[in-house]
Amino acid sequence: MHIQDGFMIGKWAVGWYGVSAVFAAKGIYEIKKRSRENQMFKPLLGLFSAAVFFISILPVPLPGLGTSSHAAGTPMAAILAGPFAATVLSMIALLLQAALFAHGGITTLGANTFSMGVVGSFLGYGLFKLGRKLGLSLGVAACIAGIFGDLAVYVTSSFQLAYGGIHKLSVLTFLGVYMPTQLPLSLVEGLVTGGMVTYIARVRPDILVNLGIDKAQK
Amino acid sequence: MVKVQVKRMIKESFLTVDAIAQRDNVFTRMDARLKVLFCMSILGTIIVLPGLRLPVSVVALTFTAVVMIRTPFKVILARLVPPLALGLIFLVFMLLTEGQNRLFTFHILDIEVSGYREGFLIGLTILARITASMAIVMFLSVTTPIYELGRALMWFRIPEVIVEILLLTYRYIFVLWDEGMRIREAQSLRLGYYVGSSPGGWKRSLRSTFTLMAMVVIRAYDRADHTFSAMSLRGYNGKLARNTYGAWNRIDVKSFVSCFVLVAALIFASL
Amino acid sequence: MILEAREVKYTYSDGTAALKEVELNISKGQFTVLLGPNGSGKTTLFKVITGLIKPFRGEVRVEGRPFEEYTKEEIYRKVGFVFQDPNDQLFAPTVGEDVAFGPVNLGLSRSEVELRVKDSLDKVGIPNLANKPIHYLSYGQKKRAAIAGVLAMKPDLMILDEPTAGLDPAGVREIMRLLVKLNREEGITILMATHDVDLVPLYANGIFVLYEGKVVLNGTPQEVFSEKEIVRGAGLRLPRVAHLAEILVKKDSIRMDRLPLTIGEARRMVVSALKKDETRYEK
Ligand SMILES: Nc1ncnc2c1ncn2[C@@H]1O[C@H](COP(=O)(O)OP(=O)(O)OP(=O)(O)O)[C@@H](O)[C@H]1O
């Protein structure tokens, strides 16, 4: 659950906008640069953005519970597009979600972009790269990226809520509220991310090679 | 090879909101830039100003507007319930934990439970703010299609790249959604999803879910390739969106002034 | 010759030899059909002649000059390509914006762009859909919008990959009439791919039959379909009407001087054959 409009006091909301803007600016710069090198990059990001949006509204099954929740998709976006571009994609996804079904908000867009598009995607991307360096398989590395990328989003949100609201609730309270639901969900997010990457590597290895995620097989 | 045109799938909430924004009425005819300006200034004021009066009057105003253009009650409810529930939980929580001035006290199994005035006020304020912000954003989204919003954002100097990707995303959500739902249906027909809670069933559902997601990513990749080819043949030079307002396309002065007066009146009344 | 392809070869990176020595020549003002079964290389050939992919060997000439001599912009103005799936082509949020994309890139003035958009939408018969979001169009309307987007570039040659696939019979007829109109009234040379043999004789002046990456036949519909064995060997069949006529000739010894390809032709021939029969009986 992203932070709703109304939860956060003005100066924090503005502050988070500022922080996110720095990362988004770098993202925009990078997108522009990569589009100059390869003009296909922009349409590709548009399509990936739509795909990640789709992923993030698709229900995922949770073990034990019959009910489903949905994945965040950020770690996947970061793996596919790189962390800076993923910041921009997250911002766009959050804007669309706020407008189309009131997930998150407009004034909290900065804060949510930071938790999801900056912390979530950088941690996810970093762990994926690290995992690959340590010799883990694509699937396992993506799974770890998925789990911790997702968790990081909610830990960050808890801090943002604790320090940015007009109340005196502590971080622990928010963590206490988030974690029971988010812990299993982040595990599922990990499995889903790992599963996706493995599947793509199996049926369309060329995609991962072209995106520089995997090396070509000799 | 013949692709059968499958009838539109279940109207998911984003499809509904989009469809409502396409209808013709007083508010959809308004300049999108004006609506954005109006909603953003109200939203900002709600977050910045203390007190309950502004949020409450905003809620009253926007709800009247949204009902006036006959937004289905289900849509309003679907949007209202989650944030409202969150706000209510928060209200109760604050009421019971924060402050010194007791409002009431009762006992449940020897545990003393009391509600406090300060907590109640804070909780109520947050609840009002959430509802008001939700209402104003809902107003914007049921009166302004995303592509008009995108154009307006571009006019407000939001970086072009963001708007371009936003518009591509918006365009292809519908295509990928249709494709994804078709795959999902095919999977369901072959027992790909398990309803229930057995571990084996969960695993199968999970496998189907990530397979579907991966297939959509693959399709997105291939489609990007085709779309890029199609763009190239029509002279794509790295620029996708353009400012359609033009230098002389001014915001209508009368509507601008009336919006301004409305915002000022709202703020003034709530001071 | 507005378009020539000589000994064009193309092999995909996975080793699939999609085109093996393709010869193609299309003169100005023609309505040509590229006929071939699935996987015969139609799309690949179109990608080569629009410059999307470079042939391994061989040469493509546009109006007598080799492809490489043109700048990209000159090519867009001469050759337009309508993709099989209109969703690939229509990427802008609304019809009008999508149609405007090409003209804007040609550097035309705002009013000129507007004019071209209006004109193209008029020509394809959807002038009222300019502000409509693409995802609310029917499949047939999307096809028209895609054609309008290419038309707005004012090409001399319009290439269409399976423009009738996925349409219902009425939709097929409408699109084909539209293409004929563009061909006759606007003088646009048309080259379209299809595997629908019944469609061809009604509209085309010329046919190229592609099979396993080679042009195995070319000529007028009459010429092509009289080579029954080659047509069948290329994974295609005769038009239903021609097939019926073939059976009538063989089994019912009705005499026809040539193979009818359309219902109208068949009717005339059958009626005259029957009349001859009647006169024989009366004698
Ligand atoms: N990107 C690709 N990589 C490898 N092989 C390909 C690729 N695209 C097409 N092929 C192969 O090249 C051959 C020709 O394909 P092409 O798409 O040109 O046929 P087509 O006549 O357009 O078929 P259809 O009627 O199904 O559209 C086929 O064997 C196909 O499998």
Ligand SMILES: [Mg+2]
């Ligand atoms: Mg094809």
